[in-house]
Amino acid sequence: MKKPDLNELGNLAAYFERLADQAAQRGCYGLQDANLVLAEAVRVLQSDNPASNNLFPLVGEWFDLVEKFTQAPKQTASEMTTYLRRPELNIPMEDEEFAMLGEQLLNDANAAALSPNEASDITVARTTPSIAEQHITDEQVAYIEQLANQAAAEGLYGLQDVNLLLAETLRELSGDAIVDSGLISALSGWHDLLVDYRKEPRVKAEALINFLRHPGLKIPMGDDEFAMLQEQLTTEAEANVTAQEQVVDIQAVESIPEGDPSSDKNSLSGVSRIAQELVDLLLMQIGQIRDYLQSITIGNNESLLDSLQEVGDDLERFSNMAKTAGFGGLSQVATHVTGNVQSFQASIEGFTTERLDLLLDWTGQVQEYLPSFNDSDAGQLILVGLTDEQWPMPLPFEEMVAILQQIRAESSVVGEDPVLTRMEKATDEDISLVLPGDVNQELLEILLQELPIQTQQFSEAVQRLHAGGSEQDVQLAQRVAHTLKGSANTVGIKGIAVLTHQLEDILLACANEQKLPNRALANSLINAADCLESMSESLLGVSPPPSDAKVILQEILDWANLIDKVGLPERDDETTSPVAQERGVTESEETDSPSQLQATMIRVTSEQIEELFRFSGESIILNSQASDSMRRMKKQMHAMKVQFSLLQELGAELEQLIDLKDLTGRSFGVVDTNFDVLEMDQYNELHTASRRMAEAAIDARELSLDVTKELDRVSEILESQQRMVVDTQEVVMQTRLVAISTIAPRLQRSIRQTCRMTGKQSELTVKGDTIMIDGDVLNALVDPMMHILRNAVDHGIESPDERRAHGKPPVGQIAFEFDREGNNILVRCRDDGKGLDYEAIRAAAESRGLLQSGQDVTDEELKSLIMRPNFSSRTVSTQTSGRGVGMDVVRAQILNMGGTLNLHSVQGQGMTIELRVPLPLSMTYALLTYVGHYRVAVANKGINQIVYSKEGEVILEGNKETLLLEGVIYPVARLIDLLHIADHRKIPRPYDAILLVQNENQTTAVLLDAIFDSLEVVIKGLGRYLGKVPGYIGATILGDGTVTPVVDIPELLRAPVRVLTGDYVAPVEMADPTLNLPTVLVVDDSLSQRRALEQLLADAGYRVRSARDGIEATDILAHFKPDVVLTDLEMPRMNGIELTAHIRSHANTSSLPVIMVTSRTTQKHKKMAEDAGVNAYITKPVREEDLLTEMENLMAQQTGNVQAQNIAQLS
Incomplete structure (x- = not known):
């Protein structure tokens, strides 16, 4: 074994620690402890005797033992403990401790046999990392990036993320002079891991994640992020994808010996799609350079210098692009030509047409080479003429041979397309x-x-x-x-x-x-x-x-x-379809049906829904008027009955008088000789007429009874129609209702983002999310709830350490509870954090001059202070606390909706924020009363009880009235005073009714003159000319056709200003709380993609504008400058590349950060975006954390650049 450098001994100790980390990841805790003990011993020996070199034989033996342990752990455990007892190591451990370590090593061996992949992760190289001067090659990085692109093409975005993460990390490590040899060894097994993952994705996904945890990679990700990535790998893998055709061994790239011309035996006869795209991109770039060279005019040295500078910059970009694409030899040649261009600039006087022709000839040779790059002899095309003495720096022959050999070696490698096989069988x-x-x-x-x-x-x-x-x-x-x-x-x-x-x-x-x-x-x-x-x-x-x-x-x-x-x-090829079976043959298996959407659905506009509301309201009003007319007709019929009865009685009386007269005359037997026969006949006709009149009265009475029966039938029909119209309106109202569960994902996302920004842990529970409420109300509630949620995490929930210290679980609990209370929606946000810090609130209020030092105030008064504009108990604003709106604006928004906001807090136990918001009314029950000479409908909103004047006592104390009712004192307000209507009566009428109205945290007694009716009314708007009048919900049309205002007493009690009858009071304009938020312009031709990004960014605290394509975006940018632009790549009229070029070409937007969000994952598209001036390139589906982090970084960088420019201008 090669002896390590003494100066690298500290690195050896660090390497033992990395071995310990790998062992821990595999669950080998005994092996972890053994490596940590050895690392500490090495450090002690170095500090005691830096010149000592007797550790090297021992180190070699330990490497052998570790490698042996991965293969036969039980047999090696005792040998390792014996090794650690060596006196040379001088490890300060007792016999019992060594025995315990041995038992731990045996436990590692008994737990589970290590798989070959796991063993390779722990196996050490035969040489120490301090000695092995190994490097990460660009080819390895480019290869893994290709794997990422092809995984994305298959829709395997988890596998794409894994490969991109590895490629990005390796690219950073490629700049290091010395790389951990253990990492180099492990990297060679990446191919096997991918093959295993393709075979058993659910089982082997963990192996890919454990590879990313390799200490040599030092990837800055937390356990939760690794867990999310593993879950994505597990769930999205295609079951039918085989591993044998998926991945090209990474060693295939490494094993090509530089300068070995024999490697061209694997040259491809054809070119893969990815290789062709790379060639097309390079051809386009070299074509642009050649076109520019042809436009250069010899003579004006100043313009010639600028032109050569432009050519040099373009060649440098071309060289980098060729290297990225895997054309290393072409990149070296382009770099050499770039050096010659710089020499031309240094001696501009000597730059002649002949030298310009050298550049034109070479660019033409490159255009000939690229289409046939996979031909082993094609490399000679770009080398011909470079040894010519007309070049300031001719290419040396030895260097030319080496480059030619490299080009030959690359001819097969660049053409290879490590295709991730497309799925072949539909499931x-x-x-x-x-x-x-x-x-x-x-x-x-x-x-x-x-x-x-x-x-x-x-x-x-x-x-x-x-x-x-x-x-x-x-x-x-x-x-x-x-x-x-x-x-x-x-x-x-x-x-x-x-x-x-x-x-x-x-x-x-x-x-x-x-x-x-x-x-x-x-x-x-x-x-x-x-x-x-x-x-x-x-x-x-x-x-x-x-x-x-x-x-x-x-x-x-x-x-x-x-x-x-x-x-x-x-x-013209009439090839038949490759489908083996005919179209008419159908599969027997039934597909899953979208059960959630079985009901037939149609799309209607919101304007149509509003028209339906209007028509149903008008129908109810007309029906009410018909019913009122029916009641009047019944009263008239009743009066007719009375008259008919009276007529019948008069007829009977008349008939009785005539009969009596006739009887009297006959009884006396007196015959008046003065009457002739004709006059006697008249008497008889009078008698007959009276009888007929009595009969007609009876007939009229019978007819009135029949009419009454018909009116009763019509009345019943009207009542049925009224019920049907009301039911119709309720059904129409259902079209505007949405479930609260639709915003639950936004709430969950918001809490995750806030926890990441604050470093805290919290869980959100949503209860009552099945309740259906008006969509407009729900949308209006989203912003206040988002701020309340962020505030709960930032101000309320403690850090995990604080929570443990107070006996709480480390993960905070936040709950949103939704409920219906009559016509109100009740929202409660509870958290188990530290609650309101009343001392901090008092201190902030005293520093602002809102309280005197030592002033006696209650907790309720302190709570009300946090509702004041710009009030905060924080001394330092954080990214979370400084974003969004304040609690004062939250309260203003809730009050503007006609609702209330209450706080309940117990210090150390948490806080509850309670929102009570009324739902929009199209109908309501109302009490009809007179206020002065005006008839008014009082909505039942907020009315807890109606009592008569005799049941309470109004007490006058100075100018203040109170009501004493059942031992409770209520503040008093008169409706005539609330409406500010002058009472012109000389003798004020005493009040006959009292309304107990709930207003925020107190109940007020409102005095009325009288209540003469109660009914259900349809509320109509006051029109655009009146707009919103404080205290008035709207107006209603009564059955007699009169228009009556509908008043909202709780809002009248809250009204801060006097509303004088007949005077117009302009509404108080409230500043838009979003004006100070960072702004984003989202450009995408897909409505769903735009909406998804708008919702994500709005929830994250951004003000968002959107455009459908580049043309619309340029119109917006002409009068609006956002902090950052998010654009798609492919759009009609003007695509993302063209939009970015437009932004960079204008002075006022040239430095504007641009992020491209697209589903295109190839290096070709990324390079085009980079050349156009895109700051960041993110592929779909978008990872929210990555996008938000990239935006924050770009905006912070932009802010720093602006500050630097300002300082430079001042200096």
């Missing part, structure tokens, strides 16, 4: 339309709104391709498939995501090769488009899931795999 899970249990309802609603439109666009584009079509149709179909894939992945609908992913790859291949699909492929695309539309209809509840979805997905998979192997068929 039932791949076509599932079942929604995940934690689906975001808002994003689902957006997807369901977009889905029919996008599937129709895709179908139309594919149909045009089937009929002939053009490349524009290919691009449109590919872009729609890309959008559908992203939206489906965001929501979690796997069936659509998998199918559109494969379709996008096929269409992307058509776009790259500039070929249109042949007839057979176009037929398959038509089938897939139909399947997508059927899936869309199924999700909308219009039809069942497509029964042939699995067959169609298999058909598309076969096409995708065929294109991967042999490329696209020619346009």
